[in-house]
Amino acid sequence: MQYTLRRGSVAVAMLAAGSLALAACSGGSGGSESSTGSATVTLTYMTSSPEATIGAEKDVIATFEQANPTIKINVDAGPLSNYDTQLVTAFKGGNGPDIFWVNHPNVQAWANAGYLADLTALANDSSQFQKDKFIPGLLQIGTVGGKQYTLPVNTDARVFWYNTALFKKVGLVDSSGNPKVPTTWAEMQADAALFKKAGVYGFAYRSDSDYAMAYEAVGPFMKTAGGEILSSDATAQAIASQSAGTVAAVTLLQDLVKAGVTPPGESKMNETTMNKLFASDELAMMLGGPWERPSLEQIAPDFKFGTDYGVADVPVQQAGDKTASTSGGWQLGVNAKSANPAAAEKFAAFFETPENLQKLAVAGSFPPTIDGLSQAPFSSDPFYIPFMDVLPNSGLPIPPVAQMAQVSAAFEKYAMAAINDGKSVSDQLSAFDNEVNSSVLGQ
């Protein structure tokens, strides 16, 4: 009948058109289609940066391609969400990009599984890689079993952010009328109480991911008090409940919540909400990384650094202690099963020059080099002074182990139970130690 025939022919036409279109689109599997006739090598480079900030990386790639006409690099800019899932599944199939960014918690596991190429020779070759210019801790992250598997790409740190208008409003100013920023935990708690009286939130902390407690909320304070989550010796046991600094840091946050100075929604607080409160003069103090500044500029262009808010060192436990913070960052790895390992390593070496890394770091992260922050564009910007203060004493809150994701998630669970629900800090941290030691580590 009419309708059936029409539907049938429509279907056939669609099928034909669809197949043709899909076949035409399917060219992207990375073969070396060289039109020049010479042995062009094609590498795939994968990054976690969104398209919006990938410009600097593409410049570096373009420069490399110009200097190396036989090497072509395809950029695969996958979404950050499930980035690890993309890569691990590809690796399991023997696929995967040739050079790629690695989030630092994954280095151990990926090296153990044989996904990462051994870059020790490259790292020790001073004509290709200037090892002594890099922050040793970051090189350490990329080292597994004495061998270098990844090279550092960037790092970061968290410092103390304060709202100038609120400080002035409650009278926390020094003799020149500038905000009197707390330098110790006790001062910070006292200040928070004043803000609460003034009807705003004194302090907020992030809690929106498995890594929030370890890196953003508890971690920086823990570092200033010399606390540890896992022992940093070879045994790497969970010792959170035995580390005075860790217990103190968790207790600090618990006390802040009990004092009622934190905003609602702290069981799932994200940076966006914190920034909104901060820029609306509803939140006086918080910790954050350098990336908060562009976010604040976006939502509140009139809320300016220097005049409306400032950054300072992370408050310390006792007056006179050295300030510290947590750092993370990304690394660069080479596929152990790359079809063109020599070319891949050559590109990695080019990428890993301090000059190129400096160019990448402007988008909200720091170069992984010792003197990175003392060069342009950071050196002339007073915003980076506290970051320069904390960076030398900054490090991972959890020493590199293969099960970093699981340890972090467990710490998040137990720390939040203590901080948000008011449960006993020592009980929760002991439970954390037990769980991690019995079912996570050594597995």
Added chain:
Amino acid sequence: MKKSAFVRGVETALVGVLLLFALVPIYWMATSALKSDVELGRLDPSWFPESATLDQFRAAIGQSRILSYLLYSGLLAAGTAVVVVILGSLAAYAVTQWTFPGVGGFLGVTLFTQLLPQSAVLVPLYLAWKTLGLTGTLPGLGVAYVFLFLPVGVWMLVGFFQSLPKELTEAGLIDGAGRLRILFSIVLPVVRPALGAVAVYTVISCWGEFLFALVFLRSDHATSTVALASLVGEHNPNIGPLMAAATLVTLPPLIVFFLMQRQFIAGLTGGSSK
């Protein structure tokens, strides 16, 4: 059916509530897509954008490849739906017309294909596809989608085919028509809404599928869900462009279904069962 005025009044109220329920979040998404970053950064949400702007759409298009990905998503969904409807109706017809042994078993197997969650199927399917050389290409993913969605398509159609009165097909058999002709001339027009449902199910499943598209495709040819996810940064959730992209991703199927609805009604009023 004749309904009393009271019943019609209740029905109208229900429709109103349903529409509100379904559309308020959509309205929220669309208006968020028209707000500026500053307005999105305020603490109190607003019902109307202060000054509607297309900046977020421009940002979404500039920061991701959403327009081309929308095209790929469309091709993928349409192609898969066509294959599933054709193969599915053939199979469902065969299963219901011929009572061969193992029919129940076949249906059971179909159901069992759905039991394993995505996470469990991802790696084995990827490994198989890698061996077949189907990874990294849109048609390769299309084949995967057929594998994923065909069993349920068949299952759905069997359910509808089974509720057909036998008289329909028997009338055709008495007239001396072959099985295939019966399928095309008599059965299919009657189960048109079922075919439509299966096509719609397949298109929606393909359109919204994220994990396999993410892992099987490379970023030069990916789907619209991947474009959406790619807008979210490590520290900036990028709400404005995200809402704009979400609006863009919701529009195409909506338009298609709106058009298809009319075709359905036209087909139904011309069909034989009513």
Added chain:
Amino acid sequence: MAAVPAAIALAMVVYPLAFNIWQSLHVERLSKNDGQFAGLQSYSQLLQFGGLLDTFRTTLLWTVGCLVLQSLIGFIAAVVLDGMSRAASIIRALLLVPWVMPGVAVSAVWSTIYDPISGLLNSVLGSLHLPTHDWLGDPKTALASLVLVNVWKGFPFWMLMLAAGLKSIPQEVHEAAALDGAGYLKRVRFVIVPMLRPVWVLTTLLAFIWTFNYFDLAYVMTNGGPNGATTILAFDIYQSSFVFNRFDQGSALSVLTFLTMSIAIAVYFRASRRLGGGAS
């Protein structure tokens, strides 16, 4: 004709299942010992440390909650729209929109709706002088909040299936019932509902399995929290495999899921056969 889909179905069951069974019996955790035989170690670890009972409970609450509400709303939508031929097509297309949105978009939009400080829901409640809440951050309300999102997203599927089923009811049946003097509501109860039974059963089976395995919302909106309040099995499997790299445990969980659901389905089929009904 039925051979190709049958072969596909068989391959899609046997191969992934075998793969997961194999993986659950070996070491697969991105370690140097990957590939070693480990026997039932993953299973025993799961039973000891996995919190399986809680996860199962949460998953059942999630699945049943979604199913009941989705089918109810879908049924009402289908029946109400069945009689309104002119406006129905437009209204039905509008009601389809939640289903048409990809899960990624749904999570993003509803996360902003549920935000405790600047979200739409709390703003509306506040202006109506009703209590506001941290919907996704309170373990008591988190799962229900996710259920609401999934009901919003999924009821159009039910509406579609039931509407197609309604259209397949021959007009003569309706007319016969009307002639017998049955009023509208009686017709709904004694004619429509029984004749929809095959479609209802089919849709329930499918929706049950799909909802059971749907973890996107639990992953993006609450990441299994707070305090494991939204940790459903499918999320646990994803997290074990791809976040914690414990592919062996993830596979063990998948196998357990498969077994549990197979038993449940088998029990259901036997029970429905004994009751003499059922369309399959």
